[in-house]
Amino acid sequence: METTHHGHATNAGTRRSQRGFTLIELMIVIAIVSILAAVSFPQYQKFIAKSKLSAAFAEISAGKIGVEAAIAEGVDVDNPIDIGLAQGTERCNTIEVETDVGDGSASITCSLNEDSVYGGGELVVSRLSSSLLWECSATLGNDDVDNLLPKPCR
Template identity: 45%
Template sequence: MAQKGFSLLELLIVVTIVGILAAVAIPAYSDFVTRTKLSEIFLLLDKAATAASEYHSIHESGFPSDIGLIQPAGTQRYGPIEVISANQREGSYGIRNLKNFPPPVLNRHLYIRITYDPATGYSKSWDTDLPHKFHPRE
């Protein structure tokens, strides 16, 4: 009589392999989703920085201290974009407590700083307490 189906050992091997793959794939997928969400914030903050630089170049009185002047649409999902500091030479804008993220990123901060130097122009830098693997590219 010919054997039909799988033996218990074969099924256990398949379940073990699937378990190992899931143990590797699920954390990698979670990091991928987190990076995707963060890239949306990086883009929004970069747009705010560009708007702040344009405001500064037109008004020459300093970087805007009213977030309404530079805030791009769709910024409330992960926390409100706020003015961290603004003066004649520098403006910092960002989210003080990130929300809707998994624990490694939840309640961390992410700021973009725009600095104006009359000799070299505008430069941008990031300030964050995110884990290193989630830092924005400079």
């Protein structure tokens, strides 16, 4: 055994030099992270698209109360500002309103901004003249993404 200048005993045979990760270990970690990113990124994009469509639905659904009030008062409305909506939003390029006091029908249409997942299109909430219920319908640029729509629009 050797003695250091501080008086502690050391064993020269057990002294190891510290080393970092080997190249193969780093390559394995990079491969695992790449696989996780490849799987999760498309799911993340779908989640973001779904939240944009839900927000657009919420933005135009708020106008239903204004439409109901206008119909009750016997006033036809064709401007979204008249029912408390903006003419366009971050998600809706334009918002259009149509009412027919005579038969009680109405519609609020959001022309969706282009998106890489759903491709744009229209989201419409409609009040049929035969009932007082509102329905939602949508036409999206990409056909295979209907599951991204809010539940009332599917």
